[in-house]
Amino acid sequence: MNHDDAFPPPSPATRLAHPDDPWTRQGFVNPPVVHASTVLHPSLDALLRDDVPYSYGRSGTPTSEALETALGQLDGAAGVRLAPSGLAAITMTLLSVLKAGDHLLVSDSVYGPTRRFSDQMLARFGIAVDYYDPCIGSGIAELLRDETRLVWAESPGSLTFEMQDLPALAAACRAREVLLAVDNTWATPLYCRPLALGADFSVVAATKYIVGHSDAMLGAVSAGPRGWAALQRGARLLGSCAAPDDVYLGLRGLRTLDVRLERHQRNGLEVARWLQQHPAIAEVRHPALPDDPGHALWRRDFSGASGLFAVRTRPCSQAALAACLDGLRYFGMGYSWGGFESLILPARLKGLRTATPMPANEGGWWLRLHVGLEQSGDLIADLDEGLKRLLSY
Ligand SMILES: *Cc1c(COP(=O)(O)O)cnc(C)c1O
Numbered sequence: 001m002n003h004d005d006a007f008p009p010p011s012p013a014t015r016l017a018h019p020d021d022p023w024t025r026q027g028f029v030n031p032p033v034v035h036a037s038t039v040l041h042p043s044l045d046a047l048l049r050d051d052v053p054y055s056y057g058r059s060g061t062p063t064s065e066a067l068e069t070a071l072g073q074l075d076g077a078a079g080v081r082l083a084p085s086g087l088a089a090i091t092m093t094l095l096s097v098l099k100a101g102d103h104l105l106v107s108d109s110v111y112g113p114t115r116r117f118s119d120q121m122l123a124r125f126g127i128a129v130d131y132y133d134p135c136i137g138s139g140i141a142e143l144l145r146d147e148t149r150l151v152w153a154e155s156p157g158s159l160t161f162e163m164q165d166l167p168a169l170a171a172a173c174r175a176r177e178v179l180l181a182v183d184n185t186w187a188t189p190l191y192c193r194p195l196a197l198g199a200d201f202s203v204v205a206a207t208k209y210i211v212g213h214s215d216a217m218l219g220a221v222s223a224g225p226r227g228w229a230a231l232q233r234g235a236r237l238l239g240s241c242a243a244p245d246d247v248y249l250g251l252r253g254l255r256t257l258d259v260r261l262e263r264h265q266r267n268g269l270e271v272a273r274w275l276q277q278h279p280a281i282a283e284v285r286h287p288a289l290p291d292d293p294g295h296a297l298w299r300r301d302f303s304g305a306s307g308l309f310a311v312r313t314r315p316c317s318q319a320a321l322a323a324c325l326d327g328l329r330y331f332g333m334g335y336s337w338g339g340f341e342s343l344i345l346p347a348r349l350k351g352l353r354t355a356t357p358m359p360a361n362e363g364g365w366w367l368r369l370h371v372g373l374e375q376s377g378d379l380i381a382d383l384d385e386g387l388k389r390l391l392s393y
Contacts, residue, residue, distance in 0.1 A: 015073055063244050077228075083241075086206065086207050090111075090203055104150050105131075108132060108355040138169075140169050144178055148176070150181060151173050155182065159349060182199045185204050202222045211250050212338060268309060280314055308369070308370050311367050330342050340373045
C-alpha cells in the first residue's frame with residue numbers, strides 16, 4: 001500500500017484487503033506458498049553473513065513472513081511468530097519467557113490445555129504455577145511475588161466467559177516488571193488489541209476465526225517491545241514452525257475475517273437473546289449482552305463480539321439433553337470453533353478450577369455454542385425444536 005502523510009491510515013478492514021504491496025511480486029495479489037527447507041546462498045560471503053532475509057525453511061519464508069506482517073499490523077506488534085497450532089503458540093510463549101525458579105500466575109478460567117501444560121510440564125521444570133480469580137483486576141498486585149515473571153490472561157474465559165480487566169492487569173504487571181500474556185482467540189486482533197491495552201504478548205489460535213473454515217491448525221503470538229526478543233529467541237530454539245499450506249489458509253482467512261466476524265457477532269447475539277427468554281434456559285453468558293457481568297469491560301476494551309458463548313439449561317437429565325442435542329440439524333457436536341458452521345457442546349468443567357468455585361450447574365448443563373455463518377432464523381428454528389424435545393422428554 002502507498003502511505004503518504006496526508007492520506008488517513010487504513011482501517012483494520014481495509015488493511016485486511018491490502019496487507020502488503022503486490023508490486024513486490026509482479027502484481028500477483030496473493031503471496032506465493034513457498035514450500036522450503038533448503039535456501040541457497042549465492043556466495044560464501046553471503047552464506048557467512050547473519051543478516052540474510054531467509055536462511056532455512058524452518059526460520060521463515062515469504063509465506064510465513066506475509067502472515068506475520070499482516071498480524072503484526074493488526075496487533076501493533078514489535079514482532080510475530082507462528083506456530084503449528086494455537087496450543088503450540090501458547091507453549092512457545094510460556095517456554096520463551098519462563099525459567100526454573102520463576103512464578104507464573106494463570107487465570108482460573110483459562111483454556112484447559114494451557115492449565116494442563118502449566119501443571120504437568122512447567123512444574124517439572126521448576127516453575128511455580130498459581131491460579132487467580134479471573135475477575136481480580138488490579139487485585140493481582142497482591143499476588144505478584146519477587147519471582148513472578150509472567151501473568152497469563154484470557155478474556156473472556158474459556159467455557160465460562162468471565163471478562164478480565166486487561167488494562168488493570170497490565171498496569172499492575174508493569175509496576176513490578178512482570179510480563180502479561182493474553183489469549184485473544186475469542187476476539188481476534190480485530191475486536192481486541194491486547195498489546196494496545198498494555199499486554200506484552202497476544203496469542204491467538206488462528207485455527208479458529210483466522211483460518212475460519214475448520215480445515216487447518218495454526219497459532220500466532222504477537223509480542224510488544226518488552227517481549228519480542230524473548231519470543232524471537234524462544235521460537236528459534238524450539239524449532240517449531242507452521243506448515244506453508246496452513247499459513248496460506250491463515251492468510252486467505254484474514255481477507256474475509258472482518259465480514260465473517262460481523263455475521264458471527266450478529267447471529268450470535270440474535271441466538272443468545274432468543275435463548276435468554278427460553279423457558280429451558282436458566283442463564284446466558286455472553287459479554288455483549290447488557291446484563292452480562294462483564295459487559296462494561298467488554299464495551300470499554302473490545303470493539304466487537306464473536307459467535308462463541310455459553311448457556312446453562314434448567315435442571316434436566318442427560319437423556320433429555322441427548323434428545324435435544326442428538327437431533328439438531330445445523331449445530332454439530334465437535335471440538336474447536338471459529339469455522340463457518342455452528343457447533344454446540346456440553347462444557348466439561350470438572351478439574352478446571354482451583355482458585356475460585358466452578359460456576360454451579362444447579363442440576364442443569366453448561367453448553368457452549370458457536371454460532372456460525374448460517375441464516376440465524378434457521379439456527380433458532382433448529383434450537384427451538386431441540387429445546388422442545390428437551391422439555392417434553
Ligand atoms: C482452541 C483454543 C486454543 C488452542 O488452539 P488449537 O489450534 O486448537 O491448538 C487456545 N486458546 C483458546 C482460547 C482456544 O479456544
